[in-house]
Amino acid sequence: YDQHNKKKLADLTTRIRSSDTAPTYRNLTWNDINFVHTTDTHGWYSGHLNQKQYNANWGDFISFTSHLRQQALEQGQDLLLIDSGDRHDGNGFSDITYPNGLVSTPIFMKQNYDLLTIGNHELYVWENSRQEYELVADYFGDKYISSNVEYKFENGTFAPFGQKYKYFTTPVQQIRTLALGFLFDFNRFNNGTRVIPIAEVITQDWFNEVLQQHKDKVDLIVIVAHTPISHDYPELYNLHSHLRQYFPDTIIQYFGGHSHIRDFTVFDELSTGLQSGRYCETIGWTSVNVKGNVSLHERFARSYLDFNLHSFLHHTNKSIHEFDTDKGKHVSSLITETRNKLNLNRALGYVNGSNYYIDYVPIDHKNNIFDLLTSKVLTTLVPEGHTNTTSTSDRIIIINTGSIRYDLYKGPYTIDSQYIVSPFENLWVKLTVPKSIATQVAAKLNDNGYIYAKGQADAIDNRRLLPPHHYYSSERTKRDQTPLILSEVERKKLSKGYVTFDDFGNDGDDTLHKPVVNFPIPNVVESVQIHSDSEEDIDLIFYDFITPNIVWALNELNYTNFNKSPSLYSSKYLGDLLTEYIQQFII
Numbered sequence: 001y002d003q004h005n006k007k008k009l010a011d012l013t014t015r016i017r018s019s020d021t022a023p024t025y026r027n028l029t030w031n032d033i034n035f036v037h038t039t040d041t042h043g044w045y046s047g048h049l050n051q052k053q054y055n056a057n058w059g060d061f062i063s064f065t066s067h068l069r070q071q072a073l074e075q076g077q078d079l080l081l082i083d084s085g086d087r088h089d090g091n092g093f094s095d096i097t098y099p100n101g102l103v104s105t106p107i108f109m110k111q112n113y114d115l116l117t118i119g120n121h122e123l124y125v126w127e128n129s130r131q132e133y134e135l136v137a138d139y140f141g142d143k144y145i146s147s148n149v150e151y152k153f154e155n156g157t158f159a160p161f162g163q164k165y166k167y168f169t170t171p172v173q174q175i176r177t178l179a180l181g182f183l184f185d186f187n188r189f190n191n192g193t194r195v196i197p198i199a200e201v202i203t204q205d206w207f208n209e210v211l212q213q214h215k216d217k218v219d220l221i222v223i224v225a226h227t228p229i230s231h232d233y234p235e236l237y238n239l240h241s242h243l244r245q246y247f248p249d250t251i252i253q254y255f256g257g258h259s260h261i262r263d264f265t266v267f268d269e270l271s272t273g274l275q276s277g278r279y280c281e282t283i284g285w286t287s288v289n290v291k292g293n294v295s296l297h298e299r300f301a302r303s304y305l306d307f308n309l310h311s312f313l314h315h316t317n318k319s320i321h322e323f324d325t326d327k328g329k330h331v332s333s334l335i336t337e338t339r340n341k342l343n344l345n346r347a348l349g350y351v352n353g354s355n356y357y358i359d360y361v362p363i364d365h366k367n368n369i370f371d372l373l374t375s376k377v378l379t380t381l382v383p384e385g386h387t388n389t390t391s392t393s394d395r396i397i398i399i400n401t402g403s404i405r406y407d408l409y410k411g412p413y414t415i416d417s418q419y420i421v422s423p424f425e426n427l428w429v430k431l432t433v434p435k436s437i438a439t440q441v442a443a444k445l446n447d448n449g450y451i452y453a454k455g456q457a458d459a460i461d462n463r464r465l466l467p468p469h470h471y472y473s474s475e476r477t478k479r480d481q482t483p484l485i486l487s488e489v490e491r492k493k494l495s496k497g498y499v500t501f502d503d504f505g506n507d508g509d510d511t512l513h514k515p516v517v518n519f520p521i522p523n524v525v526e527s528v529q530i531h532s533d534s535e536e537d538i539d540l541i542f543y544d545f546i547t548p549n550i551v552w553a554l555n556e557l558n559y560t561n562f563n564k565s566p567s568l569y570s571s572k573y574l575g576d577l578l579t580e581y582i583q584q585f586i587i
């Protein structure tokens with residue numbers, strides 16, 4: 001804890017002292033009921049050790065919410081903590097253990113959430129689902145809401161993770177609340193679980209009986225979802241139309257996730273949705289006036305808080321010396337101890353020259369990580385049983401961009417860095433196909449919009465498996481942030497960060513930033529390694545995880561004459577390949 005806090009204090013004092021970088025903040029708007037939301041934390045509970053603007057850890061977050069709860073109480077208002085799932089995959093803190101999350105999830109659980117639900121990353125591997133059911137859902141009891149995801153017992157029966165719904169009255173304002181939880185129509189769940197699509201749930205008797213039973217007893221509906229709230233992703237909007245049949249005049253607050261963006265959308269005059277980014281970069285805030293006949297903007301307010309101590313001190317009006325609670329301090333110590341035990345900070349190499357970004361630069365830019373992978377790193381992939389690549393024949397290697405989880409920053413490259421960038425332990429498999437076909441597969445997989453494009457959200461659409469890194473739907477654009485106070489902003493140098501344009505405008509980010517631009521990234525990228533003109537068939541190599549997508553693309557290309565189960569090409573994980581490349585070459 002001391003080591004962690006000394007570094008943070010040092011960061012902080014430099015920032016506070018050098019007033020030209022001290023950020024300009026937008027304050028939170030409080031109301032009858034206030035919500036703090038996290039989603040897609042993906043194991044980032046240590047904080048971002050090399051990004052000051054996200055330098056708070058889970059212990060700081062616990063201290064922060066403890067002060068917010070106190071403030072709500074003093075103001076005679078309610079405050080609820082909500083999480084929308086995806087709690088590992090993408091950080092060494094969660095992924096270095098088997099199963100993922102073994103030591104990180106208990107730290108996540110130290111935060112006393114009031115409502116939480118399950119993400120798709122809790123469903124790929126059965127061990128994670130069992131941990132989620134037996135540890136997390138069991139611990140949170142009726143606060144864990146999952147209306148459409150179930151866990152299968154050995155006897156073949158199913159039960160929801162936690163509860164299918166929760167009906168309760170809030171402690172301060174006595175707001176009668178019905179809470180439901182939904183995962184998007186995810187079809188890669190392991191066979192010890194199942195996901196019932198929202199479209200099916202709204203036809204089920206149990207669901208409509210719950211709505212019918214509560215239709216005159218509810219002041220507020222809360223939907224905790226691991227489902228995007230963007231307008232061009234239909235599932236929650238279809239749910240909303242159904243709910244409005246039973247609750248035409250009830251306030252409905254949605255909390256979304258999965259697409260890793262900051263977002264706030266208006267469902268109707270009495271309903272909005274908040275989504276709170278990813279990777280402990282963002283804490284989402286929304287407050288709701290549940291009384292009276294007020295306008296949309298008087299009823300709802302939202303903020304996106306940068307996950308850093310400076311922001312937390314500002315919003316709680318605490319000094320660094322009075323901020324840490326005992327529990328927050330304890331969790332910070334636990335994180336430091338656990339990281340040391342896991343040896344996560346052990347350097348494996350060094351990234352010298354520059355950062356390699358996922359989408360801060362165009363996909364073909366020399367500082368784009370996919371350019372580094374396809375033009376350099378993947379050329380070093382050696383077939384199983386071979387010792388070098390000299391003998392490799394012409395080949396094309398395809399990876400899904402969703403498998404690369406974060407930028408590669410210059411400086412020490414540690415065990416943690418490897419998991420942060422490329423956590424998935426996928427085998428490489430191959431199909432030998434005509435060159436003329438192999439060269440079209442990546443384009444075929446990229447010529448489809450992600451599942452958010454209208455009409456493509458149906459269950460058979462296997463393109464859902466390949467979302468771009470984080471998805472800004474077509475109507476989302478990046479605009480310069482309206483300065484809070486022009487003269488103040490002119491005088492201060494803004495740091496780069498999120499500038500979020502949503503249905504309420506672009507004043508949601510609590511910290512003013514110079515916008516980072518997110519360039520579009522495709523579903524897949526390919527490393528084309530063809531050196532001869534021969535018309536021989538070539539090896540098409542890809543992660544075993546994306547086999548369904550490759551098979552889909554080959555069928556779409558009317559090429560069906562292949563063995564449906566590809567053969568093993570290499571068991572060298574991409575993360576290890578990248579590490580070896582960094583150790584071998586100065587990049």
Ligand SMILES: Nc1nc2c(ncn2[C@@H]2O[C@H](COP(=O)(O)O)[C@@H](O)[C@H]2O)c(=O)[nH]1
Pocket residue numbers: 040086120121124258259260400401402403424425426464465466467543545546
């Ligand atoms: N190559 C692999 N990609 C994977 C694997 N598991 C997930 N993924 C990718 O992640 C996204 C979903 O991430 P989310 O945080 O947005 O839910 C998924 O669509 C894949 O692109 C894996 O084992 N291997």
Ligand SMILES: [Zn+2]
Pocket residue numbers: 040042086258259260
């Ligand atoms: Zn996620």
Ligand SMILES: [Zn+2]
Pocket residue numbers: 086119120121226257258259
């Ligand atoms: Zn997800």
